[in-house]
Each structure stands twice: as structure tokens, then as C-alpha cells.
Amino acid sequence: MISFHTNHRLLLVAPALTFALLTTVIAILPAIYENRLYPGDPDRKPLPADVARGRELYIAEGCSYCHTQQVRVDTRRPVGPDGRFPPLAADARWGRPTTPADYADQDPPLLGTQRTGPDLADAGGRLPSPDWQFTHLYDPRLVVPDSRMPAYRWYFHTGDERAEGDREVLLPASVIEQKGKGFRVFAKRDAQALVAYILSLKTGTVPPARSGAAPK
Ligand code: HEC
Structure with a gap:
């Protein structure tokens, strides 16, 4: 022994x-x-400068404490005709399942752990209007009355405060009605970067490179 x-x-x-x-x-x-x-894509280009800046702000503001960027697969169900597992039923509305290739070159990858707000993996595909995004970022409750998301007002100027590089936000009619005609909102450069980043989050139109395939 x-x-x-x-x-x-x-x-x-x-x-x-x-x-x-x-x-x-x-x-x-x-x-x-x-x-x-899931091999990476050798042709992958670095992020455009404004999108990269937006990503930094997304991290700095802690957006990923409330938002995931991961649509899970349901490996308990049979693979579909495309040879991939379907999304988990609870995740189906957020677009196609994300794959390891979606996070290639991301440092850190922003999968997130909690969904206080919706998953944003396909936020740019789902909500492609920059003006909606600006209005929502300026004050979520102007467009989603019962929203619990914080307002990020410091990325904006209001009134006639327009500064160099600002972009005037085309406010929805309902907001103008609520706030009056004189109410104007200008997105500062960082707001533009943040929204450029959100709009760049698209999975719907980009087929995953050989990924999401069921293991043989
Ligand atoms: C305290 C939690 C919280 C934080 C922090 C937060 N959000 Fe949200 N977010 C929410 C909630 C809740 C919603 C759903 C209600 C709404 O649309 O406002 C939401 C909705 C959104 C939507 C719309 C998504 C959709 O599909 O309807 C976007 C885009 C978004 N957030 C971006 C951001 C960005 C960018 C940041 C960081 C600057 C951020 N959020 C920070 C809670 C949060």
C-alpha cells in the first residue's frame, strides 16, 4: 500500500x-x-478612431455593468440548417448568437455579466438612428419614459451653447412638443464617439466567420 x-x-x-x-x-x-x-479574421482592420474612443468611454462609464454583449446559444437543441445552434430562447430577440470570433482582438472583451438593460451585441442593427441614440444618451426618459438608465448629460450642450465640433441632435417630435421649440441639444465629440461605437455593434448583417458551428 x-x-x-x-x-x-x-x-x-x-x-x-x-x-x-x-x-x-x-x-x-x-x-x-x-x-x-474559431480562427480570427486575418483581414480584420483596427477600429476607426472615433469608434475606439467610444469603446474607451463605454468602459470608463461602466456601461457593461448594466449591458451584456453576448447572445447565448442553446446547445441542448439540435443545430439548424446552417449547421449552428439556435440562440437561447431568452436571448433570441438580441440577434444571432455571438461567437468567440466576435471578441477576437478585443481587449478587454465586453461580454458583461448582468442585463439591467438590453443586450447590446446588435444595438447598432436594432437601433440604427444616431439621433435616437443621442436623445436616449442625453436623457433616456425622453424616449423611454420608464427607463432606469442614467442620463449622460455631460456629453451634451443645451440651449445656444454650441461649441466647435458639436453636432445638433435632431430631437423626436414628441420631445420638442414636451420641451418647447427653443429646446436644442448638441452632442459633444465624446457623445459622437460613444454613439459611433454603439452603432458599430452589429451582428445581424455580419455572418460569423466559420464560427458558431457545432463541434463535430
Ligand atoms: C444602471 C444601468 C445602466 C447603465 C449604467 C447603462 N444603461 Fe443603457 N439601458 C439600461 C436600461 C434599463 C435600458 C432599457 C430602457 C431604455 O431603453 O432606456 C437601457 C437601454 C440602453 C440602450 C437601448 C437598447 C435597446 O435595445 O433598447 C442603449 C443603446 C444603451 N442603453 C446604451 C448604454 C450606454 C452607451 C451606456 C453607458 C454610457 C449605458 N447604456 C449605461 C440601463 C443602463
Whole structure:
């Protein structure tokens, strides 16, 4: 009988080997497998400057504490005709399931963990109007009356305060009616970057590069 109690070499080597084995099985092999299954896109271009700036602001403002960017697959159901698993029923309205390729080159990837607000993986596809996005960012309750999202007013000027580089927001008729004709909102450069980033989030029109395929 092997005695763990008395053999100090065994006491050291056995846990070390177990640790190495588990690390290989749980972390290293799956990573190699995933990398083969979802190769990155070699033609991927770096983000345009304004989108990259918007992404930085998205991180700085903590938008991802309330918004995910991950549409989950339902691997319990059979794969569809396209050879991919369908989205989880609860996630179907947020677009096609996201895949590891969608997060390639993202540092950090912004999957998020909690959905206080909707998933934004396809926010640009779902809500493509920049003016809606500006109005919503300026004050969510102007367009979604019962919204719990904070207002990000410091990215805007109001009244006649327009400054160099500002963009006037085309307010929805309902907002003008509510606030009066004199009410004008100008989006500062950072608001424009943030909205450029949100509008760049599109999964609907971009087919995933060989990804989302069911493992053989
Ligand atoms: C405290 C949580 C919270 C934070 C932080 C937050 N949001 Fe939201 N967001 C919400 C909620 C709740 C909604 C749904 C109601 C609405 O549309 O306003 C929402 C909706 C949205 C929508 C519309 C999505 C859709 O499909 O209707 C966008 C776009 C959005 N948020 C972007 C942002 C951005 C950009 C930031 C960071 C600057 C941010 N949110 C920060 C809670 C949050």
C-alpha cells in the first residue's frame, strides 16, 4: 500500500501532477480546441478612431455593468440548417448568437455579466438612428419614459451653447412638443464617439466567420 503519510516525495509529486493534469484538461486543451474551431479574421482592420474612443468611454462609464454583449446559444437543441445552434430562447430577440470570433482582438472583451438593460451585441442593427441614440444618451426618459438608465448629460450642450465640433441632435417630435421649440441639444465629440461605437455593434448583417458551428 502506498503511504501518503510517510512518503514526503509522494506527498509533493502526487498533488503537483494532479494539478498539471487538471490544468491541461480544464484550461489548455479547451483553449487549443477553441482556437482551431474559431480562427480570427486575418483581414480584420483596427477600429476607426472615433469608434475606439467610444469603446474607451463605454468602459470608463461602466456601461457593461448594466449591458451584456453576448447572445447565448442553446446547445441542448439540435443545430439548424446552417449547421449552428439556435440562440437561447431568452436571448433570441438580441440577434444571432455571438461567437468567440466576435471578441477576437478585443481587449478587454465586453461580454458583461448582468442585463439591467438590453443586450447590446446588435444595438447598432436594432437601433440604427444616431439621433435616437443621442436623445436616449442625453436623457433616456425622453424616449423611454420608464427607463432606469442614467442620463449622460455631460456629453451634451443645451440651449445656444454650441461649441466647435458639436453636432445638433435632431430631437423626436414628441420631445420638442414636451420641451418647447427653443429646446436644442448638441452632442459633444465624446457623445459622437460613444454613439459611433454603439452603432458599430452589429451582428445581424455580419455572418460569423466559420464560427458558431457545432463541434463535430
Ligand atoms: C444602471 C444601468 C445602466 C447603465 C449604467 C447603462 N444603461 Fe443603457 N439601458 C439600461 C436600461 C434599463 C435600458 C432599457 C430602457 C431604455 O431603453 O432606456 C437601457 C437601454 C440602453 C440602450 C437601448 C437598447 C435597446 O435595445 O433598447 C442603449 C443603446 C444603451 N442603453 C446604451 C448604454 C450606454 C452607451 C451606456 C453607458 C454610457 C449605458 N447604456 C449605461 C440601463 C443602463
